Amino acid sequence: MRQLGRDRQVLAVTHLPQVAAYADHHLMVSKRRNTAGTTSTVTPVLGEHRVGEVARMLGGERPTDTSLAHASEMLSLANTLQKG
DSSP, X not given: OHHHHHHSOOOOOOSOHXXXXXXXXXXXXXXXXXXTEEEEEEEEEOTTXXXXXXXXXXXXXXXXXXXXXXXXXHHHHHHHHHHX
């Protein structure tokens, strides 16, 4: 995907934190159902909130200190590798 992204825009929908960590931008898509139907909302995830969202992908709805540290390390490593 990194190679594709050099020349093109790539949009990936993933539940894998290992893939999400390499993204330049993060968006969170959430769905809400009610009697009238289903509504999807797309929200940008910026700054330190990226760590929280990757941690949530790693460990569930309420991230632990361990999952937050792991998410931070994943994002940092991905950033280092992308810079080459």
